[in-house]
Amino acid sequence: VSLIVQKFGGTSVDGPARIQAVAEHVVRTRRAGHDVVVVVSAMGKATDELIRLAHELSPLPPAREMDMLVTAGERIAMSLLCIAIDELGITAASFTGSQAGILTDSAHGRAKILEVRADRLREGLAAGQIVVVAGFQGMSLDRNITTLGRGGSDTTAVALAAALGADACEIYTDVAGVFSADPRVVPTARLLTVVSYEEMLEMAATGGRVLALRSVEFARNHNVALHVRSSFSWEPGTWVRKESAMEQAIISAVTHDTSEAKVTILSVPDRPGIAARLFRALADEGVNVDMIVQNISVGGTTDISFTMPMADLPTGLKATEAVGAEMGASGVTHDADIARISLVGAGMKTHPGIAARMFETLADSGVNIEMISTSSIRISCVVRADRVEDGVRALHSVFDLDTEPEAEPVP
Ligand code: ADP
Ligand code: ASP
Ligand code: MG
Secondary structure (H helix, E strand, C coil), rough: EEEEEEEEHHHHCCCHHHHHHHHHHHHHHHHCCCCCEECCCCCCCCCHHHHHHHHHHHCCHHHHHHHHHHHHHHHHHHHHHHHHHHHCCCCCECCCCCCCCEECCCCCCCCCEECCCCCCHHHHHCCCCCCCCCCCEEEEECEEEEEECCHHHHHHHHHHHHHHHEEEHHHHHHCCEEEEECCCCCCCECCCCCCEEHHHHHHHHCCCCCCHHHHHHHHCCCCCEEEEECCCCCCCCCCEEHHHHHCCCCEEEEEEEEEEEEEEEEEEEECCHHHHHHHHHHHHCCCCCCEEEECCEEEEEEEEEEEEEEHHHHHHHHHHHHHHHHHHCHHHHHHHEEEEEEECCCCHHCCCCHHHHHHHHHHHCCCCCCCEEEEEEEEEEEEEHHHHHHHHHHHHHHCCCCCCCCCCCCC
16 A cells, blocks of 8 residues: 555635545545545635734734634634545544644744654554645644644645655645746746756745745655646646756746845945844844845945845844944835846756846846845846746746747646
């Protein structure tokens, strides 16, 4: 018997008809002789709706209560799915993250999985049940309910696949797999058949939200092969796994992200320890700083600009202003209308000229570059948010990623 973990995202369980379709698919897998562990997200936009409700009561709700609140979404989906499976004549049992033995640290809203004690799930499987687990949640060592960050059901699926030694980890979603760009922005994006962990990590970190970043890190660290595919067509999709150098494309994807903001601290003294002081303060507040640019100093002072998730902006600004006042900076400004465009591809390591071609393409499209950062397999540019989609489409075409318009139907 093989063990398969199947994860279904929000759109895939949005309403009774969709839940029934998922139940049928899961039961078909079970009847084909496999053990099945299912991970579900909250239905549709349920998580967003719960967060919105909380913000009607408080601009900054307590993190512990936010986690307790949003985990309710997955509870609803998992029990409804079990009811639907039961109706098809197979027993299923649902488990919250804590029941499933997912132990995390206590960082509410972005908890890390420390350990999975899956005995309860193993017992369910041994009893012939289909086991359904609420995604995105766990329990901290001090027994608080935690969540794993937005999109965290992917991480739950990968962690369970690793802990149970599953033969496959299937991520069912509302697109056919991982594409060379967000198919909602680039209709001619192509479906990738294989993506390496390294490329998928860069994609997930730069806006390719089809997989949560943590889930890809976990998959790479535990060597779990992922199969990302559509819950509408059930056609084979994209494998995310170790890839051999032979298969490396020069450019695999163009990603974009509009969820970051830029902060600039003006005229700080250009001497050792300034950057250390600033970024220590931000780190202590749990702000995830991404790109950093320091200008050439003029008259002994310099400007430092950096990007961070929009959600961290209030905290990040406060910390930056405090440090700025202490260091005698002339001010702190911020800009939420930025976006990042990234080019990802393992082959760029061995092909010179990719950066030049990227900058030329953006220039030809009239897209101004405000910041640049690179890794060995990625180049990112910060641009104006209202220019980002034009930039993505131009790069996608110049780097020969477009398919024939009619080839890939996109939902
Ligand atoms: P789920 O609810 O199933 O977890 P998500 O909304 O988290 O689904 O992720 C799927 C979405 O990711 C797609 O609808 C698509 O718009 C978006 N997306 C962004 N970039 C990509 C990409 N490169 N390939 C596929 N989908 C992408
Ligand atoms: N429901 C959670 C979210 O919307 C987790 C997930 O969908 O993976 O972020
Ligand atoms: Mg998701």
